[in-house]
Amino acid sequence: MQLQLQPCSCQSPSPRHLTSSSLRSAALEQRRRRPSRPANKCVVRAGKTADGPTVAIVGVSGAVGKEFLRVLTERNFPYKDMKMLASARSAGKQVDFDGQHYTVEELNEQSFKGVDIALFSAGGSISKKFGPLAADQGTTVVDNSSAFRMTEGVPLIIPEVNPEDIGSLKAGQGGIIANPNCSTIIALMAATPIHKAVGIKRMVISTYQAASGAGQAAMDELELQTREVLEGKQPTTQIFPFQYAFNLFSHNSPMGPNGYNEEEMKMVKETKKIWKTEDVAITATCIRVPIMRAHAESLNLELASDLSESKAKEILSSAAGVSLIDDREHNRFPTPLDASNNDDVYVGRIRRDISRQDECGLDLFVCGDQIKKGAALNAVQIAELLL
Ligand SMILES: NC(=O)c1ccc[n+]([C@@H]2O[C@H](COP(=O)([O-])OP(=O)(O)OC[C@H]3O[C@@H](n4cnc5c(N)ncnc54)[C@H](OP(=O)(O)O)[C@@H]3O)[C@@H](O)[C@H]2O)c1
Numbered sequence: 001m002q003l004q005l006q007p008c009s010c011q012s013p014s015p016r017h018l019t020s021s022s023l024r025s026a027a028l029e030q031r032r033r034r035p036s037r038p039a040n041k042c043v044v045r046a047g048k049t050a051d052g053p054t055v056a057i058v059g060v061s062g063a064v065g066k067e068f069l070r071v072l073t074e075r076n077f078p079y080k081d082m083k084m085l086a087s088a089r090s091a092g093k094q095v096d097f098d099g100q101h102y103t104v105e106e107l108n109e110q111s112f113k114g115v116d117i118a119l120f121s122a123g124g125s126i127s128k129k130f131g132p133l134a135a136d137q138g139t140t141v142v143d144n145s146s147a148f149r150m151t152e153g154v155p156l157i158i159p160e161v162n163p164e165d166i167g168s169l170k171a172g173q174g175g176i177i178a179n180p181n182c183s184t185i186i187a188l189m190a191a192t193p194i195h196k197a198v199g200i201k202r203m204v205i206s207t208y209q210a211a212s213g214a215g216q217a218a219m220d221e222l223e224l225q226t227r228e229v230l231e232g233k234q235p236t237t238q239i240f241p242f243q244y245a246f247n248l249f250s251h252n253s254p255m256g257p258n259g260y261n262e263e264e265m266k267m268v269k270e271t272k273k274i275w276k277t278e279d280v281a282i283t284a285t286c287i288r289v290p291i292m293r294a295h296a297e298s299l300n301l302e303l304a305s306d307l308s309e310s311k312a313k314e315i316l317s318s319a320a321g322v323s324l325i326d327d328r329e330h331n332r333f334p335t336p337l338d339a340s341n342n343d344d345v346y347v348g349r350i351r352r353d354i355s356r357q358d359e360c361g362l363d364l365f366v367c368g369d370q371i372k373k374g375a376a377l378n379a380v381q382i383a384e385l386l387l
Helices: 020-036 063-074 124-136 182-198 216-230 262-275 309-317 372-385
Strands: 054-058 081-086 094-097 100-103 117-120 140-143 176-178 200-209 281-288 295-303 322-324 345-352 361-368
Touching: 054 063, 054 124, 063 094, 063 216, 063 372, 081 094, 081 100, 117 124, 117 372, 124 140, 124 176, 140 372, 182 200, 182 262, 182 295, 182 309, 182 322, 182 345, 182 361, 182 372, 200 262, 262 281, 309 322, 309 345, 361 372
Parallel strands: 054 081, 054 117, 117 140, 140 176, 200 281, 322 345
Antiparallel strands: 094 100, 200 295, 295 361, 345 361
C-alpha cells in the first residue's frame, strides 16, 4: 500500500538551521497559530480508503488518544474504518474525525472484531488485559503503556532509530509492538545519531517534564492551580500531592529500592533494549516542571572516541526527526514552546564537556513534544511501518 505522507498545512516549518531573525518569526508564528488550532480542524484529510486498515483508538478521550486523531489526520493515514474506544465514562460521547462523527464505545472483549490496527493509550492494566486478547483476534497492537516494553519478543520501536526491529509484523496479523517511554524517545532521537557515529559509553540525563506526561487531568490541574495561585487561593491538589504551579518536584512515578524512580529506570532499561547493548552506562534524574506539554532534557554523553562540536552539529543536523536551534550569539536554544505541537525533537547547547581533557564528552539540551513524538506520533509512525 502506498502511503501518502503529505505535510499538514497547519504545521509550522521545521526550524532546521534557522537564522535568529527567522527563529524569532518562527516562534512568533508558532505562538500565533497555537491557540487557533483546535483538534480535527487540520485542512489535510486523513485517507479513508477501501483498502486501508480498520483502526481502533483505545483511550480516545485521553490526552494521547486525542493526539492520535490529530496525528492520523496530519499524516493522511489511510484507513477503511475507525473505532473510538474508551471507558464507560465516555461511552456515547461524540468524536469528530475526518469530517465524520463517531460515537465512543465502551471497550470490551468484542471491540476488536475486524480491527487491523489498535492504538492503545488507556493505561497499563487495560493494555495487559486487552492487548493480548486483541492480538489473538488478529489485531496488531501498538501500545503506549509500559505493559509490554520490556517483554522479550515485543519490539520496542522508535521508527527513526530501530525500525528493523519490527520484523515481519503487519497490520491485521496480530502481534504487539511497544512505544517507548516519552522521555526515552526524546533522549534517543538526539543521542542515537551520535551513538551510531562514535559510540556512547555513558549517558547522564536530567529531565524537565511537562504536565501532559501525566495525562489530561494533570494538564487541567496545572491550569487550574495557576489560576488559583494568581488569585491568592489555596491550589487544588488532586492529581499530585504537591502544589505544581510555580513549583517543580521529583517525578511522581513510584520510587524503587535503589533510590531511582520508575521513570528513571525506564530510561535506563529501554535505552539498552533499543540500542541492543548492556555496554552503556546510564543514570537519570527525572523532574516534573510546570510546563504544559513538551519535555526538556539535558544529556551529558561520554563518547567512545573523539567528536568535535562541529562534527556533532553536522551529524545532528542531518538526523531524521531532529532540528537544531543552536544560536550561541543570541543565546537562542530549544524551548518546550518550540517543540509543542511539532513533530521534531529540537537540539541545542551542543558543546564539548569541559570537565574532560579529551574530546570524548558532549553536552546537549533537547526538547520534544512528549504527547506527540513521545507518544501519539511515534505510535502512528509505527503503524505506518505495519502497512
Ligand atoms: N501522556 C503522555 O504523554 C503519555 C506518553 C506516553 C505514554 N502514555 C501512556 O498512555 C496511556 C494514556 O495516557 P494519557 O496521558 O492519554 O491518559 P489520560 O489523559 O488520563 O487518558 C486515559 C484514557 O484511558 C481511558 N480509560 C481509562 N480506563 C479505561 C477503561 N477501563 N476502559 C477503557 N478505557 C479506559 C480513558 O477513558 P475515559 O475518558 O472514558 O475514562 C482515557 O481515554 C497511559 O498508559 C500512559 O502511560 C502517555
